[in-house]
Amino acid sequence: MPELYRELINLADSDMYPFHMPGHKRNVQSTPLKGAFRCDITEIDGFDNLHQENGLILEAEKRAAKLYNAEKSFFLVNGSTSGVLAAISACVKENGTILAARGSHKSFYHAAYLRHLNIDYLPIKMLNEYGIFDGYSGYDVERALDEGGRAEAVFITSPTYEGRCSNIEEIAKVCHRKGIPLIVDAAHGAHFGLGEGVPDSAVHLGADVVINSLHKTLPSMTQTAIIHINGNLIDEKKIKRFLSIYQSSSPSYILMSSIDLCIKEMEEKGEAYCEKLLQYRNMVGKEAEGFENIRIPGTDILQDPAKILISSRFSSMTGQQLYDILREEYHLQLEMAGEKYALAIITGWDTEDGILRLISALREIDARGSSVLPEMSAESDNEDENFEVCINELPKRALFLSEAWDDDKEIVPLSECEGRISGEFINLYPPGIPLIIPGEVIDKKLIEDISRYLAKDLNVQGVFQVKNGENKGIIGKRGLVCVKPK
Amino acid sequence: MPELYRELINLADSDMYPFHMPGHKRNVQSTPLKGAFRCDITEIDGFDNLHQENGLILEAEKRAAKLYNAEKSFFLVNGSTSGVLAAISACVKENGTILAARGSHKSFYHAAYLRHLNIDYLPIKMLNEYGIFDGYSGYDVERALDEGGRAEAVFITSPTYEGRCSNIEEIAKVCHRKGIPLIVDAAHGAHFGLGEGVPDSAVHLGADVVINSLHKTLPSMTQTAIIHINGNLIDEKKIKRFLSIYQSSSPSYILMSSIDLCIKEMEEKGEAYCEKLLQYRNMVGKEAEGFENIRIPGTDILQDPAKILISSRFSSMTGQQLYDILREEYHLQLEMAGEKYALAIITGWDTEDGILRLISALREIDARGSSVLPEMSAESDNEDENFEVCINELPKRALFLSEAWDDDKEIVPLSECEGRISGEFINLYPPGIPLIIPGEVIDKKLIEDISRYLAKDLNVQGVFQVKNGENKGIIGKRGLVCVKPK
Secondary structure (H helix, E strand, O other): OOOHHHHHHHHHHHOOOOOOOOOOOOOOOOOOOOHHHOOOOOOOOOOOOHHHHOOOHHHHHHEHHHEEEEEEEEEOHHHHHHHHHHHHHOOOOOOOOEEEOOOOOOOHHHHHHOOOOOOOOOOOOOOOOEEEEEEOOOHHHHHHHHHHHHOEEEEEEEEEOOOOOHHHHHHHHHHOOOOOEEEEOOOOHOOOOOOOOOOOOOOOOOOOOEEEEEEOOOOOOOOOEEEOOOOOOOOOHHHHHHHHHHHHOOOOOHHHHHHHHHHHHHHHHHHHHHHHHHHHHHHHHHHHOOOOOOOOOOOOOOOOOEEEEOOOOOOOHHHHHHHHHHHOOOOOOOOOEOOOOEEEEEEEEHHHHHHHHHHHHHHHHHHHHHHHHOOOOOOOOOOOOOOOOOOOOOOOEEHHHHHHOOOOOOEHHHHHHOOEEOOOEEEEEEEOOOEEEOOOEHHHHHHHOOOOOHHOOOOEEEEEEOOOOOOOOOOOEEEEEEOOOO | OOHHHHHHHHHHHHOEEEOOOOOOOOOOOOOOHHHHHOOOOOOOOOOOOOOOOHHHHHHHHHHHHHHHOOOOOEEEEHHHHHHHHHHHHHOOOOOOOEEEEEOOOOHHHHHHHHHHEEEOOOOOOOOOOOOOOOOHHHHHHHHHHHHHHHOOOOEEOOOOOOOOOOHHHHHHHHHHHOOOOOOEEOOOOOOOOOOOOOOOOOOOOOOOEEEEEHHHHHHOOOOOOOEOOOOOOHHHHHHHHHHHHHOOOOHHHOOOOOOOHHHHHHHHHHEEEEEHHHHHHHHHHHHHHHHOOEEOOOOOOOOOOOEEEHHHHHHHOOHHHHHHHHHHHHOOOEEOOOOOOOEEEEEOOOOOHHHHHHHHHHHHHHOOOOOOOOOOOOOOOOOOEEEEEEEOOOEEOOHHHHHHHHOOOEEHHHHHOOOOEEEEEEEEOOOOEEOOOEEEEEEHHHHHHHHHHHHOEEEEOOEEEOOOOOOOOOOOEEEEEOOOOO
């Protein structure tokens, strides 16, 4: 069976001369990217069309669907972003309602904005011990659906960025009893279900639409992803329509062949990949058992073995300090820093040398005993008090997201925002949650929370400086974007 | 000044170990893409963020803006598609009106769909001699604006796919007199303004937003593009907001570094590139002067020297036959075939050998004298009669695009469609025009036209087979997607 990637090389090796796009004519010689340039084409004869596939690309997608046990799979060259936008647009009617967690990816909110959706929220559930989002049970979703009662689809992120899973099997059953589809943002779980010892895939557990970022944990290039669909609650034509809206009409053959290569690699070596990943994970976990200051939760807590959350909660270090030490002193670049943790991603493509460097660095950092906080233990009843971030209640909504984000706005000094309607997203990273979204009412607690986060130098996005206008004397002060009163 | 591309290589050469995305860990060794994998990262320290750029990417965008004389330029990793979606979304209020040519790219229609826009159309103008779209004058736009009177922006494609330009300078003046922005889809004109002898750029000619596909005519990878903004009619923040909606939150550093490399190349060698392009164009043009059967219009007609339209109008060949001969007998892959022409793209990255192969092939094909149609000449009064495709009048509109495309639909046999409202786009390629869009009324002439195009094996997209339902006995017949009557 012809493979996309091999056909591109065959073409490059042939005497067929390109009087077509791209303009580089596969003739860029001077860079390490030259191998990629050599395979970079457009939709010429024999190379199919991502948006109306019936040849090479369709065959490649079929192989991917088989690997993931999906009825249909479509390649994404605009990231999971385009998959989330398309899935929500196709599954929920305009002005309809969707049930989701507050901490969903921004592409979720963008879809809700574009399609004028009403969002029903699941209650915020945190794993307080680590300051990260918890997963959801079938019961959580059932209760939220019963309370809201109008949702046309449920949107769940599993695994989370930090590797925590929801009970997709239960949630899918709840959704199907109600006759609505379950969309799973499994951007971080492309490796799930591909071998022994990693969690099962959301496709296999009964989700109707599943989106995987192939680049996050598998050997595929950044910006590549895949969307799987299953069952009769999904209108495949609508999914395809929205994918053709949200994705370039000139999709990259480099990205598509990278997806094809990745699928082939996982077909052939998926088991070995997962074995290696688990071996690496166990090496780190075993070492961590002896640590006194830093903690690494096991896969009983963070089910995804590709995520290593290195908690500094029982030391005086912040997550950022831990991250910086690893980067600056040990030249280990981690994925991100939380308030009291740093997060590493490992995969089957790591080298043993790399893993040993991480272990050795963590051992040394742990041994810097002076930074241990006395009188603390994981079993402490007051563990929440270690965290600045404690998000429980959602702001009240005055306008729909789509109304408020498009409305006329002004920047109002933080101290004067109480009671005003937000005109922007204010996000806290991590854990990556909107503290408020356009259309919600800014209350006193939110102002206090934002002030506290800012004072602690946490990463709050969506706070601006007051620039001009009526508020003389306070230019330069911090302010929030508010909807102008009518 | 640090360059994105060089910094990626420096990183790859360093001992910094990646405990972050992408999952391939820059460790894919076995393919010609390995050089690209080696430079493929995510937003780690020091590598900026496309959606909130303030470092390397901002510097790279500033260099691009300088090259194009734009106030601001933003890199696009989801093609011109994302630029068109963002430009229209930012420049026209939801439910607002935009003036555009009927033959605009599908991303234009997608933006109109997503944002519930009303579309005022410019009259259809064809260059009948070649069966392609003509450009527009300031007068054309002024008249259309005066007739419509509510448009908040004008959207013009220049150059067209085939290389025909509109008078952007005049059109910009008209727009600015009316206080509305001009958006130019210059996807095919990324090389404009970068050297002597190529047309001036739309940015320089006064357009407010210009979108260029860098991959189409310059040495950048497929799916890369750039958007330029100028003047005070454009809300930069809104453009950025929509770009972050329509583009992946995990943008490819391969694509971004390809853009950066392309800009650098054009800074250093833009003049030489344009010289070479013109030299190639002149070689082909000079040879074509002696042809008896095939014709190649000069740059006085198709201003873009990167496009070589090879007309078979005065021979018995169709455009597809010409295209197939070039491909199968001469191993020259052209960009596309029209009813009576084949289109080649040439750039400064072609080789002289490639151009000589094209010339030699065309000379031989032209010399196949037997295929000349007798009694025909370029000056014939009846030249229109050579073309099946003759589009003049637009269908009537019954529903807005966004209403109709989301409505319930059914497939109706072609013969029974008269008077029904279309639920789909029906496109004719080339010239790439919607014969009808969702919400418009199917009339008798359209049914006749579609039947004729289908009989001639032209590429009509959006015609389906009747599958099931009420219409027993006619299953398998051709049908159109119609809005279900209420």
